[in-house]
Amino acid sequence: MKEFIENKIVRFLFTGSILYLSWLFLYYFVIKQFTNWDYYLNYNICLLAKHLLSLFNFDSYIDIESDHIVLFMNGGNYRGIWVGDECNGFKLFSIFAIFILAFPGIVKKKLWYIPFGLDRSKFKKWMTSSNTQAHLRVIK
Secondary structure, eight states, X not given: OHHHHHOHHHHHHHHHHHHHHHHHHHIIXXXXXXXXXHHHHHHHHHHHHHHHHHHTTOOEEEEEETTEEEXXXXXXXXXXEEEOTTTSSHHHHHHHHHHHHHSSXXXXXXXXXXXXXXXXXXXXXXXXXXXXXXXXXXXX
């Protein structure tokens, strides 16, 4: 039994499961219920996109539609870009942080991986993937 507990894979799975379940509880019963974290994150993503579009002389405005923030573009045949809680990256970043923390090793030495874990080349590769293009589609 002692060998089973000391196994690195078992510790990783156990620690990751406990951290993930704790995070789910925290997200759905505290963050989602008592804060506007997702709303502010979604709004800031649209605001950044609006400023970037204005650099290229695209006129756009932000609107709030139920649980989504929508960036509408004036002119053309486009309805807008919708950003919701499912698409803002907060959950994905949290799962990435849990994976890093659960991985065997000294936590203090792994902490720098969390903010710097997504380097530019991986982000560029992710942005050009077909799955990402489906998430970033422009709704007509």
